[in-house]
Amino acid sequence: MSEVWQLAIILIxxxxxxxxxxxxxxALFFFALLTTYLFGLVDISSALVGFTNNGLITLILLVLAAIALEKTSLLARLSQMIGNSSLPMTLAKLGVSTALLSSFTNNTAVVASLIGVVRRNQTHAPAKLLLPLNYAAILGGTLTLIGTSTNLIVNSFVENANLKPLGFFEFTLVGIVLVVSGIVLLMLIANTLPDRRVDTAEESLPYLLEAHVADTSALVGKSVVDNRLRALKKLYLVELERSGIRICPVPPQLVLxxxxxxxxxxxVESVELLHQFDGLEWFGKQQAKGQNLVEAVLSPASKLVGTSLKDARFREEYDAAVMAIRRGHLPLKGGLGDIELQPGDVLLITPGDSFSTNPRLTTDFAAISGLDLSVRLDSKRxxxxxxxxAIxxxxxxxxxLPLAKGLVLLLLGLLAIGAVNMTEIKRRFPIELVVIVGSALGLANLMLETGLADVMAQGMLGVLNGYGYFAAFVGIYFVTLILTELITNNAAAALSFPVAYAVAVNYGLDPRPFIMAVVFGASASFISPYSYQTNLMVFNAGNYKFSDFVRLGLPMSVLYSAVVISVVPIVFPFK
Structure with missing residues (x-):
């Protein structure tokens, strides 16, 4: 079997x-790279050369330096954009501020810092702000080279192909058009999102909490209503289980x-109400020692998906106890420890001392909030x-000064003033991103060296059947966009770049517009809540349904695509 077909099978x-x-x-990218080595397609030194790429090192340094940036007052100031203005004006101010900030810092940090503020806002429903906020952060990432990890990853491929590196503001002209048109669209259609602030307990207060009555409890022998279990603020008794028999709804006169x-x-704030009942042992009580609670969003690739807390031995594996579970706007029933976990589930956790250093956190959870909520730098630092x-x-x-060298000096300075410490750096080191990018660079090189990229490019040109290079440019963009919705943005960029480069070479054209098709296509994560980390974060926080993402994301994706297809060839001519 030829090298081309072997590599094709591995990539499929x-x-x-x-x-x-x-x-x-x-894990999948590294296994694919390892397989190419075992098949003899590449030697060990060539396979690992991608891990020393300058663009990858710059990306790592940027992620680590951003730890200190997240602890400044900059993100907190964005909350001032949510006031008593009309919904369109609020969206305009919030959208512009979020886009500008996300153009040079982590999208996840921007969105995570504002979720709580938006949900507490009394003027506008959170569902009408959270998804637009997320889209504004995605759009802002297209403004600069460091706006999103995808841009830096593509730049790594560009440098690896011995092309001129992407400039810091090379994306900006197209990005400005995307941000402005995108925010205008959000101002026009965000009001069509349903108001999820409903009155029913099951939908508006969806966390499931569990407790059991101890033998010595003062609740024993009294009815539900006499124990005042029906009069709890923002906490509703939805089910009682006795000797394996579930009683739902619970009769007010039932004696405990x-x-x-x-x-x-x-x-979430209702958890502390359980403290007032003597002899009521709630799930996770023994782990709670007055520490801040942590909300963790389950990743689609998590090993916890499809299993229960009991079967996964969650307490032992993570040094943490789950106090409650939330699944979007859907009410949950059954035992807390027996619920089969699904992607996007939000776990309310009381963490132990070693929870934050557990290496599985980055793979099992798409987002974790609460770990550093109390950490804020003083105004001087x-x-x-x-x-x-800024310097x-x-x-x-x-x-x-090269960006990588400048970031090294910046990181040393941040360590010197105590803005970050080695514990934070070890915990936040982007090992997953390193493995993906390093492996992807090796696979991309192989696609070019073996001729697979050229075969795929010829196949695309054959399908287009003489429609010209503009059609090829559009094809590359939409292939990347579809891959982004299916397999995440970084993976989509890694697989699309070699084909885009080969198409440009086949036509004898400047590769820049085709590279930009990959850059912008890999940032178009609007329709699926599972295609991007921040999508999953707001999906749960806003009680959204999949249809809400389609309602707002499909028009956004159409507009975004129209802008990219029409503006990129103007800013980056083919010849």
């Missing part, structure tokens, strides 16, 4: 594994017995961080 298996979610993207299991539906970051970026733009 890789894509199949990514779509099916058989393992984390990092020792060993009864009570299940409540309630808001906050200003030093912002000044240092580093300006020095890179002015070609005074």
């Amino acid at each position: 298996a890789l894509v199949g594994g990514l779509v099916a979610g058989l393992a984390s993207p990092a 017995q020792a060993g009864d299991v009570l299940r409540f539906s309630g808001a 906050s200003n030093l961080v912002l000044f240092g970051f 580093t970026i300006l020095a890179s733009i002015a070609n005074i």
